[in-house]
Amino acid sequence: MSAIPQTGSYLDSGYSLRSWLLTTDHKRIAWLFLLSLTLFFFLGGTAAALIRLELVTPTGDLVGQDTYNRLFSLHGIIMVWFFLVPSIPATLGNFLVPLMIGARDMAFPRLNLASWYLYIIGGLFTFATVISGGVDTGWTFYTPYSSMFSNTHVVLAIVGVFVVGFSSILTGLNIVVTVHRLRAPGMTWFRLPLFIWSTYATAVIMLLATPVLAMTLLLVALERLLGIGFFDPRLGGDPLLFQHLFWFYSHPAVYIMVLPGMGVVSELMAAFSKKAVFGYTYVAFSSIAIAFLGFLVWGHHMFTAGQSMYGSLAFGLLSFMVSVPSAIKVFNWTMTMRKGTLSFETPMLYALGFIGLFTIGGLTGLFLATMAIDVHVHDTYFVIAHFHYIMVGGMVTAYLGGLHYWWPKITGRLYSERWGQIAAVLMFFGFNLTFFPQFILGYLGMPRRYHSYPDEFQVLHVLSSAGAVVLAFAYLLPLCYLGWSLKYGRRAGSNPWGTTGLEWTTSSPPPKYNFEQIPRVDYGPYRYPIVSGTPPTETRHG
Amino acid sequence: MAEDSLPIQFVAPAQRNEAVTLAMWLLLATEALMFGALFLSYLIYRLLFPQTFAAASAQLDSMLAALNTGVLLTSSLTIALAIQAVALRRRALALWLLAATVALGCSFLILKGYAWYTEYQHHLVPLRGFQTDYSALGSGAQMFFNLYFVMTGMHALHLSIGIAVVLVMMAYVAWSDRTAMVTRRVGLAGLYWHFVDIIWVFLFPLFYLVV
Amino acid sequence: MTAAQSFQPIDPPRPFALFPEATSTLAGQVDAVYFTMLGLCGLVILLVLALMTYFILRYRRGNLRADRTHRWPRWLRHRLEWVWITLPLLIFIAVFVWGGIVYIRIHSMPADALEIHAIGKQWMWKFQHPGGQREINELHVPVGRPIKLTLASQDVIHSFYVPAFRIKRDVVPGRYHQAWFEATAVGRYHLFCAEYCGTMHSQMRGQIVVLPPQEYADWLRRQELGSSLAAEGAALFRSYGCSGCHGANSSVRAPNLAGIYGRPQPLTGGGTVIVDDAYIRDSILLPQKQVVAGFEPIMPSFAGQIGEDDILKLIAFIKSLAAEQEIQP
Amino acid sequence: MNARRYIGTYLALILLLTATVWSHGFELGGWNVVINLAIAAAKAALIALVFMQLLREKALTRIFSLLGLSWLAILFVLVLADYLTR
Numbered sequence A: 001m002s003a004i005p006q007t008g009s010y011l012d013s014g015y016s017l018r019s020w021l022l023t024t025d026h027k028r029i030a031w032l033f034l035l036s037l038t039l040f041f042f043l044g045g046t047a048a049a050l051i052r053l054e055l056v057t058p059t060g061d062l063v064g065q066d067t068y069n070r071l072f073s074l075h076g077i078i079m080v081w082f083f084l085v086p087s088i089p090a091t092l093g094n095f096l097v098p099l100m101i102g103a104r105d106m107a108f109p110r111l112n113l114a115s116w117y118l119y120i121i122g123g124l125f126t127f128a129t130v131i132s133g134g135v136d137t138g139w140t141f142y143t144p145y146s147s148m149f150s151n152t153h154v155v156l157a158i159v160g161v162f163v164v165g166f167s168s169i170l171t172g173l174n175i176v177v178t179v180h181r182l183r184a185p186g187m188t189w190f191r192l193p194l195f196i197w198s199t200y201a202t203a204v205i206m207l208l209a210t211p212v213l214a215m216t217l218l219l220v221a222l223e224r225l226l227g228i229g230f231f232d233p234r235l236g237g238d239p240l241l242f243q244h245l246f247w248f249y250s251h252p253a254v255y256i257m258v259l260p261g262m263g264v265v266s267e268l269m270a271a272f273s274k275k276a277v278f279g280y281t282y283v284a285f286s287s288i289a290i291a292f293l294g295f296l297v298w299g300h301h302m303f304t305a306g307q308s309m310y311g312s313l314a315f316g317l318l319s320f321m322v323s324v325p326s327a328i329k330v331f332n333w334t335m336t337m338r339k340g341t342l343s344f345e346t347p348m349l350y351a352l353g354f355i356g357l358f359t360i361g362g363l364t365g366l367f368l369a370t371m372a373i374d375v376h377v378h379d380t381y382f383v384i385a386h387f388h389y390i391m392v393g394g395m396v397t398a399y400l401g402g403l404h405y406w407w408p409k410i411t412g413r414l415y416s417e418r419w420g421q422i423a424a425v426l427m428f429f430g431f432n433l434t435f436f437p438q439f440i441l442g443y444l445g446m447p448r449r450y451h452s453y454p455d456e457f458q459v460l461h462v463l464s465s466a467g468a469v470v471l472a473f474a475y476l477l478p479l480c481y482l483g484w485s486l487k488y489g490r491r492a493g494s495n496p497w498g499t500t501g502l503e504w505t506t507s508s509p510p511p512k513y514n515f516e517q518i519p520r521v522d523y524g525p526y527r528y529p530i531v532s533g534t535p536p537t538e539t540r541h542g
Numbered sequence B: 001m002a003e004d005s006l007p008i009q010f011v012a013p014a015q016r017n018e019a020v021t022l023a024m025w026l027l028l029a030t031e032a033l034m035f036g037a038l039f040l041s042y043l044i045y046r047l048l049f050p051q052t053f054a055a056a057s058a059q060l061d062s063m064l065a066a067l068n069t070g071v072l073l074t075s076s077l078t079i080a081l082a083i084q085a086v087a088l089r090r091r092a093l094a095l096w097l098l099a100a101t102v103a104l105g106c107s108f109l110i111l112k113g114y115a116w117y118t119e120y121q122h123h124l125v126p127l128r129g130f131q132t133d134y135s136a137l138g139s140g141a142q143m144f145f146n147l148y149f150v151m152t153g154m155h156a157l158h159l160s161i162g163i164a165v166v167l168v169m170m171a172y173v174a175w176s177d178r179t180a181m182v183t184r185r186v187g188l189a190g191l192y193w194h195f196v197d198i199i200w201v202f203l204f205p206l207f208y209l210v211v
Numbered sequence C: 001m002t003a004a005q006s007f008q009p010i011d012p013p014r015p016f017a018l019f020p021e022a023t024s025t026l027a028g029q030v031d032a033v034y035f036t037m038l039g040l041c042g043l044v045i046l047l048v049l050a051l052m053t054y055f056i057l058r059y060r061r062g063n064l065r066a067d068r069t070h071r072w073p074r075w076l077r078h079r080l081e082w083v084w085i086t087l088p089l090l091i092f093i094a095v096f097v098w099g100g101i102v103y104i105r106i107h108s109m110p111a112d113a114l115e116i117h118a119i120g121k122q123w124m125w126k127f128q129h130p131g132g133q134r135e136i137n138e139l140h141v142p143v144g145r146p147i148k149l150t151l152a153s154q155d156v157i158h159s160f161y162v163p164a165f166r167i168k169r170d171v172v173p174g175r176y177h178q179a180w181f182e183a184t185a186v187g188r189y190h191l192f193c194a195e196y197c198g199t200m201h202s203q204m205r206g207q208i209v210v211l212p213p214q215e216y217a218d219w220l221r222r223q224e225l226g227s228s229l230a231a232e233g234a235a236l237f238r239s240y241g242c243s244g245c246h247g248a249n250s251s252v253r254a255p256n257l258a259g260i261y262g263r264p265q266p267l268t269g270g271g272t273v274i275v276d277d278a279y280i281r282d283s284i285l286l287p288q289k290q291v292v293a294g295f296e297p298i299m300p301s302f303a304g305q306i307g308e309d310d311i312l313k314l315i316a317f318i319k320s321l322a323a324e325q326e327i328q329p
Numbered sequence D: 001m002n003a004r005r006y007i008g009t010y011l012a013l014i015l016l017l018t019a020t021v022w023s024h025g026f027e028l029g030g031w032n033v034v035i036n037l038a039i040a041a042a043k044a045a046l047i048a049l050v051f052m053q054l055l056r057e058k059a060l061t062r063i064f065s066l067l068g069l070s071w072l073a074i075l076f077v078l079v080l081a082d083y084l085t086r
């Protein structure tokens, strides 16, 4: 096939607004997502900041209870659907999947752009929800509260989530087809970087879980608007059916919210140990296993909800099974460091932070899957701490790690390594201060979604809020120094870290169509020489 | 005939065709799960209210529905034949077959609309503001009709989309000379059409033939 | 301040603590599982952290003396994978089984329990003692005696949660839920609503007052007695018109309700049910869901007309009917 | 020739349709449902295999066509695991 005449970097292929808003270049679409996601992250973060401020005192005097209920609902909805679900797949995934497998674009570039527009439309509905007074159902939209009792803008919020769901489906579709059909010659499945494996598994979950959520939320809207309810107990309907359908999506969705991060961490561990990932095939298949097993455990959210006891036993057991592939990953990442040549630039700090925090979050998931314990800690801050450890301590950390690692490739610039390290360390401490006290609170019995609480919980809440301040500050730092580097950062070479992977064989930033000549691949990923004694040549920057 | 230019990300037309077919099947899988949520609700409530479901089902016109099933099955045949006609470049035949498909799809909707209208006259439509009367049927009757109207409504919505798509395909067949592109697209439209048909194949016994 | 906000929930005073008190027979069992998990998981995380620290120190780039050449052979690596897949799994499954057993106990109602009805509604808990005593957001119970709660919700989902007892039960509208506990220490304990239920969810809290048996008996006596639940139910049975059909010399053919409680009842279309609270509730609200064999499905639904508290009274009344007793028209 | 296969399939489909309607006339208890659903499944399979060309597709496409079904099975089985043991 013919070579493509090179046209300079993708950033130089047009400067008009139009050249961005109508682009079909996967790299530019990644940027569109990156910017809009960041906006939503800070919006959700602001809600979190207000939540934490409110909880400093037990009486609930900063905001009223209705406001508080809207705050955590908004926080959950935005953070889950408008930030964390698309975070890595739509930014790093969009940018890297074609580059890593040796393709010139995604399989369906226009669908890719459509996905961003759907995201924006969904986002607008969410904005509209906020402006018109918000929604107070929590991110879980439990019926009959959402369908019959709440007098907030539930339908508007549902439409937002519904639309963004289709954005997710389209992204997933694109990734699956691209990985199947657009791999460069010689790029067999077992030569794929592990990031591709995990992104692929994520995309499969997006495709198969999201439609159920879409239909379920539609049913809630119908019940609310037209009175044709499926879940209305007055008609003999069963609210638990809603919960089943909701968690059939939302448990797999928590793996949408961690698998891509695991993929990033696999890449980072190899890159900064200068060594192949230990147990490549195990790590690769564990992603697929998570995608499959993740669909079998949703009932663990309903241990106290009135689900049958036998159902609970089955779901509990399966929840233990699903932690096996996660365990495989944790152990293999750790062993990857053995006999490596470790260096501790910012991305590596994030990766190490991920392993520690994810493991804590995951292990506390096992507490929750142990049903007797869950009866006590269900819907308490123990659960809040569990999932923030995974979603914030794990996934957000991995996202930032990946962003730093591929930043030179994406922008062609180097950021300040010192500031990067400061932010990473600050974030780690701020995070633990915020969320560790919540485990204790949870076991003490502090229920979640509480606007005011008994006095004896105050000390721990204050600690948590103090941590949130540190955390907020730490999250603002990358915004500053990464933004700064866009204009003033030193130019990056094509491979500033001296690591392997097809993406590092192109220039930084990559040309419009990625590869002049589609590469032919005849080796696996992570081909690092085994060094003995002598340090490898200096390749790091800053 | 002018040919399609191959987008930059593909290296061969076959690669593109495979990618497109795969994508369509994936889309159908998501559709299946979307309807799956409805079928599951149906199953649960049928288990909870078996007798009411039988009584309520008897209120519906099963002969009309059987006729409608026949209409949709026929439309599946016409669109399958149309795809072949396009591939063989028999433009006129293809157009006729696609037109027949659209006509059959529309007659389905008309018959369905008529069925809904009779049900409205019998006070069976559970929409807010409508007068309903399920007293003869027992508890859970409204659940049956909620399910019935939502599920047949969703199906009708999908069918309407299908009709619109086939109309667009007719325009392609009539005016485009890029045979490869037209064949590919009509093929995809056909897959979608058949899928909507399959959904109805299950709706029919579940709503009309309950005993 | 709105009226809603000025409402002050009852909070029993508790000191600052890092671990909750454990004052039910179940609490100790749950805590035992919890500590076991804590130990095991602590071990796992320490192991991971220790390995990481060791590797970081030993294989950091600056350490030139580390031997980076002799890597493990393939078979050893595979074996290692299988070891760390199966070993932790087996250990953790053992804990799961143990936790499962405790969970089953939490779900198995004791036979000789004191039965109390609880109704959750936005945003309060209402309790009815069998003798007819009634309280709101406060529940008095005797120590050392199993208490069985029948829970119902008037509107949305609530959740009955007493941290000190380690029990929690969601209350889904449209059905009955049951929970039980046996308090082991006299005192006042938090009662929370743990399922988000709207504006004042966080105010839907109260206290469980555990009393020595004698004081409990005194407390019962001091309460203004409404008439007993069953007696009120009997009145309602007439005022709702139930007796018009189910009464002894009614012209409508309807089953005699005397003595049906706890017995199997044959249904039209095959099968039988044991008559329990949930079945009676369904019979009143969704009469055609299960129709008694040999009768026409003519009983009207009372959904929307009878509140949850009245239904509980009707049930108490039907329960109280001995087999021989005839219902007065 | 494809057209002939299609028409044959179509006739089979109509036959199956007649069979369902006809079987509806008999009181077979639980068997009515079984027959109805079996026939619906047969119809769906015919449409998928012949009209939708699954018989001629690549293995990968066939696998993906089963994906939706398998995941539906997961949903149904596990939800029933709750409802049937309540």
Ligand code: HEA
Binding pocket: A140, A254, A255, A257, A258, A300, A301, A319, A320, A322, A323, A324, A326, A327, A328, A330, A358, A359, A360, A361, A362, A363, A365, A366, A368, A369, A370, A374, A377, A378, A379, A383, A386, A387, A390, A391, A395, C044, C048, C085, C088, C089, C092
């Ligand atoms: C990215 C998000 C994410 C991830 C990955 C997980 C992962 C897991 N979660 Fe979590 N979870 C949430 C997000 C997430 N969760 C959210 C958002 C909620 C609350 C929703 C709401 O109500 O709002 C929740 C709630 C939740 C509950 C319900 C709690 C309740 O409401 O009562 C349960 C119960 O079982 C649970 C369990 C688990 C388990 C077993 C895992 C496992 O996958 C974890 C596996 C990982 C490990 C176990 C660690 C690594 C392993 C080792 C170091 C080896 C040793 C271990 C073994 C071999 C067994 N989670």
Ligand code: HEA
Binding pocket: A041, A042, A043, A044, A045, A046, A048, A049, A050, A051, A052, A072, A073, A075, A076, A077, A079, A080, A084, A137, A138, A139, A140, A384, A388, A391, A392, A396, A434, A448, A449, A450, A451, A468, A471, A472, A473, A475, A476
């Ligand atoms: C998915 C991702 C995600 C992320 C990233 C976060 C991030 C954070 N979350 Fe969130 N959280 C959820 C998902 C997430 N959360 C979900 C799903 C729920 C459940 C909702 C429900 O119950 O329905 C929840 C609930 C939840 C609660 C429980 C509320 C309750 O039950 O009453 C709390 C309380 O502490 C909390 C805190 C935080 C904090 C402190 C952060 C921090 O990490 C955020 C740090 C970031 C910032 C603070 C922003 C950066 C700085 C600024 C914007 C500066 C400007 C700010 C000001 C001027 C004020 N979260």
Ligand code: CUA
Binding pocket: C120, C121, C123, C157, C158, C159, C193, C194, C195, C196, C197, C198, C201, C202, C204
């Ligand atoms: Cu009642 Cu929360």
Ligand SMILES: [Cu+2]
Binding pocket: A250, A251, A254, A297, A298, A300, A301
């Ligand atoms: Cu889960």
